[in-house]
Amino acid sequence: MLPRIAEGALGALAITEAVGGSDATAMTTRFRPEGDEIVVDGGKVFITSGDVADFLLLFGKWEGIADPKGAISLLVIERQAVQGYKVLRLEEKLGHRASSTAALAFEGCRVPRANLIGAPGDGLKLLFAALNRSRPSVAAHALGIARAAFGDMVAYANDRRSSGRRIVDFQANQFTIADAATDLAMAEAWLDYLCGVMEDGEEGYGLESSMAKMRASDLAMRIATDAIQMHGGYGYIQDYRVERLFRDAKITQIWEGTNQVHRQLIGRSFARRD
Numbered sequence: 001m002l003p004r005i006a007e008g009a010l011g012a013l014a015i016t017e018a019v020g021g022s023d024a025t026a027m028t029t030r031f032r033p034e035g036d037e038i039v040v041d042g043g044k045v046f047i048t049s050g051d052v053a054d055f056l057l058l059f060g061k062w063e064g065i066a067d068p069k070g071a072i073s074l075l076v077i078e079r080q081a082v083q084g085y086k087v088l089r090l091e092e093k094l095g096h097r098a099s100s101t102a103a104l105a106f107e108g109c110r111v112p113r114a115n116l117i118g119a120p121g122d123g124l125k126l127l128f129a130a131l132n133r134s135r136p137s138v139a140a141h142a143l144g145i146a147r148a149a150f151g152d153m154v155a156y157a158n159d160r161r162s163s164g165r166r167i168v169d170f171q172a173n174q175f176t177i178a179d180a181a182t183d184l185a186m187a188e189a190w191l192d193y194l195c196g197v198m199e200d201g202e203e204g205y206g207l208e209s210s211m212a213k214m215r216a217s218d219l220a221m222r223i224a225t226d227a228i229q230m231h232g233g234y235g236y237i238q239d240y241r242v243e244r245l246f247r248d249a250k251i252t253q254i255w256e257g258t259n260q261v262h263r264q265l266i267g268r269s270f271a272r273r274d
């Protein structure tokens, strides 16, 4: 799979189900071993590129393991090589419209047993390891949006005039810009630090990843909102990029663990275990 991905094949990650995304352990998709194959039944929602991906990393529960967390397992599905992989619908979204978001169903979908990653029941461990590595990329995505919105806001504030002055010369607007510039610098520095930790091959940066994802995505939403405000009415119409940045920022607070879940993870890590 990896050589194909390196050549440009598309992958998708399928965790979320209709029963709830925050509680991944509630998933109901089933993996039933049958000889050299695994039979998959169930469904996923909100899967980015789920309709066009060449490979799907699919989480489900191994039949025969009673513990709901211990049963979670991970399979690779090659979309075009299997039967019973169905795209039920494509979502119409607020933002992030350049990529598709699909609801999927698996009906008696047979996958070679060799496609199981690790052993039955390894899924949760693999899930956490994967999310710890991918959350910094959500932070980078969010900071890209925040940086773009900041640039647009500053440029507009320097060009636009009101009451005979540039709007950047009003102190209220300078305070908005000052807060955004400072918070952006801090969040970018934290992400740089975290990437250094990851590149050094260190383990155990889940908390730092949560912090980066949560702060960067909240910042993207705030700066995109401030950028619209700085544009006045023009920020609300589609002629200016800030309208799109605002819509695209929102998803970064939701996916890869909502920010409420990240706050809970970070806060809980400081609770003493008596």
Ligand SMILES: Cc1cc2nc3c(=O)[nH]c(=O)nc-3n(C[C@H](O)[C@H](O)[C@H](O)COP(=O)(O)OP(=O)(O)OC[C@H]3O[C@@H](n4cnc5c(N)ncnc54)[C@H](O)[C@@H]3O)c2cc1C
Binding pocket: 012, 013, 014, 015, 016, 019, 020, 021, 022, 023, 045, 046, 047, 048, 049, 093, 096, 101, 251, 254, 255, 256, 257, 258, 259, 260, 261, 264
């Ligand atoms: C455009 C888009 C693309 C996506 N792409 C993918 C993808 O490729 N693969 C994939 O697997 N999923 C994907 N998702 C799903 C996404 O990760 C989930 O939507 C997200 O994890 C939240 O799950 P939920 O929507 O079921 O909300 P719920 O889990 O039902 O949460 C609803 C609300 O309750 C809050 N809440 C829930 N539990 C707690 C708690 N324990 N503590 C505090 N608050 C809580 C949440 O913060 C949220 O505000 C995508 C979603 C969207 C919208």
